[in-house]
Amino acid sequence: MNLDAKIPDGPMAEKWTKHQFNVKLVNPANRRKYNIIVVGSGLAGASAAATLSEQGYNVDCFTYSDSPRRAHSIAAQGGINAAKNYPGDGDSIHRLFYDTVKGGDFRSREANVHRLAECSNLIIDHCVAQGIPFAREYGGYLANRSFGGAQVSRTFYARGQTGQQLLIGAYGALCKEIKSGGVKMYTRCEVIDVVIIDGQARGIISRNLVTGELTRHVADAVVLATGGYGNVFFLSTNAMNCNATAAWRAYKKGAAFANPCYTQIHPTCIPVHGEYQSKLTLMSESLRNDGRIWVPKEKAVAEKIRKGELSANDVAEEDRDYYLERKYPSFGNLAPRDISSRSAKEACDDGRGISSTGLGVFLDFRDAIERLGKDVIEARYGNLFEMYNRITDEDPYTTPMMIYPAVHYTMGGLWVDYNLMTSVPGLYALGECNFSDHGANRLGASALMQGLADGYFVLPNTINDYLASSKFEKFDTNHAAFVEAETAAKDKLDKLLAINGKRTVDDFHKELGQVMWEKCGMARNEQGLKEALEKIPKIREEFWKDLNVPGSADDLNQALEKANRVADFMEFAELMVKDALDRSESCGGHFREESQTDEGEAQRIDEEFCYVAAWEFQGLDKEPVLHKEPLEFEEVKLTQRSYK
Amino acid sequence: MSKQINLKLKVWRQGKGEEGRFETYEANNIDCDASFLEMLDVVNDELTIKGVEPIAFEHDCREGICGCCGALVGGKTHGSHDRTTLCQLHMRHFKDGEELVIEPFRADAFPVLKDLIVDRSGLDEIITEGGYVAVKTGNAPEASSTPIKKEFAEAAMDAAECIGCGACVAACPNGSAMLFTSAKVSQYALLPQGHPERTKRVKAMVAKMDELGFGNCSNEYECAVACPKGIDVKNIARLNREFIKANLSKS
Numbered sequence: 042m043n044l045d046a047k048i049p050d051g052p053m054a055e056k057w058t059k060h061q062f063n064v065k066l067v068n069p070a071n072r073r074k075y076n077i078i079v080v081g082s083g084l085a086g087a088s089a090a091a092t093l094s095e096q097g098y099n100v101d102c103f104t105y106s107d108s109p110r111r112a113h114s115i116a117a118q119g120g121i122n123a124a125k126n127y128p129g130d131g132d133s134i135h136r137l138f139y140d141t142v143k144g145g146d147f148r149s150r151e152a153n154v155h156r157l158a159e160c161s162n163l164i165i166d167h168c169v170a171q172g173i174p175f176a177r178e179y180g181g182y183l184a185n186r187s188f189g190g191a192q193v194s195r196t197f198y199a200r201g202q203t204g205q206q207l208l209i210g211a212y213g214a215l216c217k218e219i220k221s222g223g224v225k226m227y228t229r230c231e232v233i234d235v236v237i238i239d240g241q242a243r244g245i246i247s248r249n250l251v252t253g254e255l256t257r258h259v260a261d262a263v264v265l266a267t268g269g270y271g272n273v274f275f276l277s278t279n280a281m282n283c284n285a286t287a288a289w290r291a292y293k294k295g296a297a298f299a300n301p302c303y304t305q306i307h308p309t310c311i312p313v314h315g316e317y318q319s320k321l322t323l324m325s326e327s328l329r330n331d332g333r334i335w336v337p338k339e340k341a342v343a344e345k346i347r348k349g350e351l352s353a354n355d356v357a358e359e360d361r362d363y364y365l366e367r368k369y370p371s372f373g374n375l376a377p378r379d380i381s382s383r384s385a386k387e388a389c390d391d392g393r394g395i396s397s398t399g400l401g402v403f404l405d406f407r408d409a410i411e412r413l414g415k416d417v418i419e420a421r422y423g424n425l426f427e428m429y430n431r432i433t434d435e436d437p438y439t440t441p442m443m444i445y446p447a448v449h450y451t452m453g454g455l456w457v458d459y460n461l462m463t464s465v466p467g468l469y470a471l472g473e474c475n476f477s478d479h480g481a482n483r484l485g486a487s488a489l490m491q492g493l494a495d496g497y498f499v500l501p502n503t504i505n506d507y508l509a510s511s512k513f514e515k516f517d518t519n520h521a522a523f524v525e526a527e528t529a530a531k532d533k534l535d536k537l538l539a540i541n542g543k544r545t546v547d548d549f550h551k552e553l554g555q556v557m558w559e560k561c562g563m564a565r566n567e568q569g570l571k572e573a574l575e576k577i578p579k580i581r582e583e584f585w586k587d588l589n590v591p592g593s594a595d596d597l598n599q600a601l602e603k604a605n606r607v608a609d610f611m612e613f614a615e616l617m618v619k620d621a622l623d624r625s626e627s628c629g630g631h632f633r634e635e636s637q638t639d640e641g642e643a644q645r646i647d648e649e650f651c652y653v654a655a656w657e658f659q660g661l662d663k664e665p666v667l668h669k670e671p672l673e674f675e676e677v678k679l680t681q682r683s684y685k
Numbered sequence: 686m687s688k689q690i691n692l693k694l695k696v697w698r699q700g701k702g703e704e705g706r707f708e709t710y711e712a713n714n715i716d717c718d719a720s721f722l723e724m725l726d727v728v729n730d731e732l733t734i735k736g737v738e739p740i741a742f743e744h745d746c747r748e749g750i751c752g753c754c755g756a757l758v759g760g761k762t763h764g765s766h767d768r769t770t771l772c773q774l775h776m777r778h779f780k781d782g783e784e785l786v787i788e789p790f791r792a793d794a795f796p797v798l799k800d801l802i803v804d805r806s807g808l809d810e811i812i813t814e815g816g817y818v819a820v821k822t823g824n825a826p827e828a829s830s831t832p833i834k835k836e837f838a839e840a841a842m843d844a845a846e847c848i849g850c851g852a853c854v855a856a857c858p859n860g861s862a863m864l865f866t867s868a869k870v871s872q873y874a875l876l877p878q879g880h881p882e883r884t885k886r887v888k889a890m891v892a893k894m895d896e897l898g899f900g901n902c903s904n905e906y907e908c909a910v911a912c913p914k915g916i917d918v919k920n921i922a923r924l925n926r927e928f929i930k931a932n933l934s935k936s
Contacts, residue, residue: 092822107743108809110849111751127829163825170825172818172878174842181832199842205750206845213817220813228806251798280745314687317719317727320747428749431773434718497822545733547726591738596701597799599741600733 042297042657044670047458048152053676054135057156060459061502065509072097075508078245078260079103080232080287083112084204084211084489085472086266088496091214094223096501101258102215102224103247105231105282105602110212113268113280114492117204118325118425119188120196121168121489123161128185132193134158141487142677144190144377145452145480146629146645148300148653151676152459153477157487160494165197167497171210175199188485189326190377190684196486201325201424207489211496230256231602232287234526235263235468237294239514242468246526248534250602253595255527257518261511262467262504265291266496269451269473271304273610273617274562275547275554277448278310278323284606288455288474289613296463297655297668299456299476301613302621305483305630306563307449308334308381311432312401321447322432324404325425326485329374331409331418332442334381335361336393336402343393353395353403353441364388372684379482379630379643380684382446386563387641389445396443405441446563450488452479452630453620456655456670460503461495464655467507471495476653481629534594537604542587546603549584553577553607553614561618566634570622574615581611616656616665623667626650638681647679688717690781694728696740697788699797707786717777721764722747722754724776741800749773749913752848755855756801757788762852762911770850770913790855794862794898805851807897808865814893815886816869818878837875844871846914856911859900864908866890867924868916874927884931891928 049060067075075098079090082104090102106112126132138158142151169175169183176184176198185194199206218224227247233255234246242263248255270285271277292298309324337343338360345351364384366373376384385402388394395401410418415438419426426437433443455463455470457477462469472492479487560573584607592598627636627643628650636644652669659665692712699705710732715724722744729739745753749770756771758764763771765778779785787801795803845868853864870887873879879886902921909918 088822095821106745106751106753107805108752108849110809111745111753113746113751116746116748116750125828162828165828166825167820167822169828169831170818170820170878172841172873172876174838174845174872174876176842177833177835177838179835181834181838182829199845202750202846205848206842209845210817213812214820214822216809216813217817217819220815228809280751281747282745314718315716317716317723319720319723319726322748428773431749431769432720432775434775434777501822543734545730547730589733589736591733591736597741597802600739 042464042668044297044456044464044655044668045458046150046670047460048150049459053151053155056152057159064503064506066505067509069097073099075099076101076260077262077264077504078258079264079266080245081112081266081268082109082215083114083266083268083472084208084492085474085496086112087208087211087215088493089264089266089471089500090224091211091218092497092501093504094218094221098223100218100224101227101260103227103230103232105229105250107228109215109226109228110209112208113283114208114489115205116280117489118201118323119327120186120198120203120486121164121207122188122195122486123165123197123490124158124195125162125165127183128194130193132195136193137161137195139677140191141478141484142480143682144482144484146482146682147480147647147651147674147679148628148672149478149480150672151674156499157478157491157494160498161490163498164490164493168207168210171213173199173206173210186327187330187375189329189375189381190484198327201422204489207493211493233290233530233605235287235291235294236522236526237465238516238520238522241466241511244523246530251597253593253598255530257523257527259516259518261508261513262469264469264471264500265455265474266471267474269454270613271448271451273554273614274448274557275550276313276318276321276558278307278321281320284609285613286606286609288470289609291455291463291465291468293658294465295658296465296468297456297657298453298616299653299655300453300620301617301656302561302624302631303452303481303629304448305378305450305452306382306446308378308385308446309404309444310447311429312396312443312445313398323447323449324429324442324444326378328404328422328425331421332374332404332406333363333408334365334374334402334404335363336388336395338362340392343395346395347397347399353405369684376684377482377484382563383632385446396445401443401445403441404444406437407441410438450483452476452481452483456653460506461500462507466511469500469504471500481631533608534601534605537588537590537601537608538594540585540588540590542589544587545589546600546607549580549588550607550610553580553611556580557614561621564632564634565621567622567625570618573618574622577611577615577618584608584611612661619665620654620656624650624654645681689714690717690776690779691715692779693784695784695786698740698800700799705797715776717775719776720747720772721758721774721776722772741802743802744772747772750848752850755790755850755852757790757855758785762790762855763913766910768913768915790851792854792860793900794860795851795854807899808849808851808862810897811862811866811890811893812869814889815882816890818873819882831877833876841872841875844868844875844916844920847916848914850913852911852913853908854899856907857900858905858907859903861902862894862899863902863921863924864912864916864918866894867920870927871920871923874923883927884934887924887927887931
């Protein structure tokens with residue numbers, strides 16, 4: 042497998058500009074002869090589909106939802122970063138680049154990150170032009186707020202619904218192109234396989250979720266913008282239907298999968314409360330601007346709180362441990378996500394957790410309300426407080442919120458080169474689906490930035506090079522590769538329906554998720570990972586023996602959709618654990634207990650692990666092959682991260 | 686452990702080509718901290734084990750923002766008129782022993798696909814007619830070049846909070862999509878970026894709404910009561926003004 046990242050030569054700040062000039066272009070009159078499939082209609086997918094269509098390409102866009110506007114990008118709350126430096130606090134493209142490389146714990150590609158920082162400003166320009174109602178100051182100019190891992194205020198936001206507003210903007214752009222005829226939209230269509238002919242990605246197999254019909258679609262390039270794999274844990278902040286199927290099937294067809302062990306556990310989520318729970322709810326990181334995180338200093342006090350014998354407000358100031366402020370005085374409550382999450386876990390492991398399960402810490406607004414007044418806090422976080430109140434029936438204005446970390450985002454994904462092309466020619470991966478920009482830890486308000494940078498500005502440029510320089514044989518959907526892929530997909534669905542066992546899909550999914558959370562969650566060790574590697578194949582075997590999927594394949598059948606996705610998670614989980622086992626250093630969201638400093642901080646081992654781990658599929662019963670793409674740092678000096 | 690309740694559910698079941706009917710199910714030992722959809726998950730798991738096809742219902746984010754979920758519970762869209770989506774409605778709002786009638790959103794323009802799932806693609810078609818600013822990637826000027834009065838930006842954001850769930854249509858006695866359409870028209874009428882296309886936009890969106898069989902607005906305001914995001918009926922007034930102005934102008 043050739044893993045050439047194709048990073049352009051020249052100084053870091055000039056690479057992207059130079060590259061844009063060097064890529065081959067397709068003549069505007071010829072573009073309509075090319076057909077591009079975009080899978081997914083979230084920020085990355087919708088923006089890519091719309092922009093490619095604006096350029097003149099024929100685009101087919103697929104989503105499993107009833108409308109492109111439902112994609113889970115919509116749930117992003119806090120904001121989107123850009124290096125505009127409107128507050129005049131010393132921000133620049135270089136600083137955003139620097140913070141992102143450092144925040145990613147030096148496990149991302151410098152050139153990609155620099156390009157991301159360069160695109161950040163264009164995104165804000167474009168989104169404002171689209172009529173996205175960003176927050177503004179009284180003077181009419183755009184407002185900013187700060188987020189974790191940065192010492193400048195560079196986050197643009199639309200109340201607590203920034204993801205919604207940006208997605209609706211991209212959806213509007215997509216609708217504009219649907220209207221113009223450039224994009225054909227396939228809603229309620231799930232892509233269940235990628236078709237590769239003569240080494241090029243040439244199409245997909247999709248399933249119409251209403252009729253169950255499988256269809257074949259031919260294209261000159263296939264773009265996956267299908268999000269992350271956080272739902273492998275069952276409980277996560279992802280939407281219920283988020284899945285890894287398209288990416289996983291691409292991997293099985295030859296696309297390398299990079300750094301699957303990098304998952305982000307978000308520090309501020311509502312704690313788990315019961316067996317029936319189907320998902321976890323995030324409370325925006327922006328709350329950490331004004332909320333102070335603490336647990337009692339004494340275990341005995343924490344125990345009283347857990348039993349309901351004592352309330353948070355009864356705990357005196359000197360008995361509280363504001364552990365982030367204590368451990369990381371310069372970043373305090375705005376320490377990066379991985380560090381904040383791990384600190385919460387440490388406090389709870391120490392017996393000082395405060396929710397009934399013992400897995401929770403306080404996020405307290407008492408001091409901010411005293412300092413700024415309730416009105417200011419309400420204006421800043423009103424909708425989040427309301428949401429919290431709805432779910433927990435508690436009032437965060439008077440009682441501190443209870444939070445605990447939860448799986449939120451996955452930094453790993455399909456390996457892509459600088460052009461966002463996977464190791465399969467003609468197959469691209471954008472947004473959370475690829476691995477490239479966030480290294481081992483993503484900073485807050487950077488996911489929206491990356492999704493839109495990839496979709497609006499990167500791919501529509503880089504894809505030209507491939508289209509202009511490749512040969513495309515003409516064929517139709519009767520080609521053997523399509524027939525074979527469709528037959529395999531159909532067989533798999535029939536097999537799921539035929540098991541006729543006793544357990545539901547969710548039951549198996551929960552069992553898998555529990556193993557992943559315990560052994561491959563916030564902290565990992567060799568023994569636990571090896572245990573997971575023994576357990577996962579057994580769960581998978583049981584799944585294929587005892588699953589019950591009612592209904593038929595030629596109907597709207599949600600249990601079957603779920604089963605088909607969980608079947609892939611059952612395979613994917615194993616790769617994730619293998620990667621976590623192989624990387625015996627700690628970095629970012631991947632904390633290996635064997636690798637920590639004397640102070641208990643994550644210890645990176647650059648001499649051994651300064652690489653991207655890209656896995657190549659060899660067959661389900663064979664070990665995948667690990668390829669290493671070395672990471673070189675020219676601009677940002679490799680240092681052990683410090684937020685103290 | 687929080688309180689648990691038992692409920693009786695009368696649920697609309699409708700398969701492909703069927704007329705549809707109510708079936709009765711028990712929902713036992715439901716935790717009051719569970720959401721309405723988690724209650725349905727529990728019932729569905731039990732049905733599956735019994736070999737009965739689970740109740741089909743649309744859902745995704747379960748955070749009240751994607752707009753997927755929604756059903757009439759006791760005749761109320763999203764089960765409550767307390768500015769919530771069905772996924773954010775918790776079982777603590779129901780009484781032990783209560784009987785709940787659960788039906789899909791009812792509107793001429795929303796045909797039932799299966800059980801509680803309806804086809805709301807008409808809403809996308811309305812947006813496709815002009816619910817956006819036609820700016821191409823690369824066209825945009827520097828973001829701070831046009832200051833926008835904070836009150837207009839805020840009012841535009843109020844309108845832009847619509848999640849496209851369709852509760853307004855289902856709650857309207859006429860099955861009108863006026864609140865939905867007016868929210869989008871308002872957002873762009875309030876912002877300078879939307880002004881070049883405002884005439885064309887409002888005409889095209891209203892025409893599409895009519896064409897798709899959404900009813901007319903007769904100012905019942907049920908939509909605003911049902912809206913989980915609190916979209917104001919002032920938006921309808923704004924749409925009407927935009928529409929009248931558009932029809933008076935020559936372009």
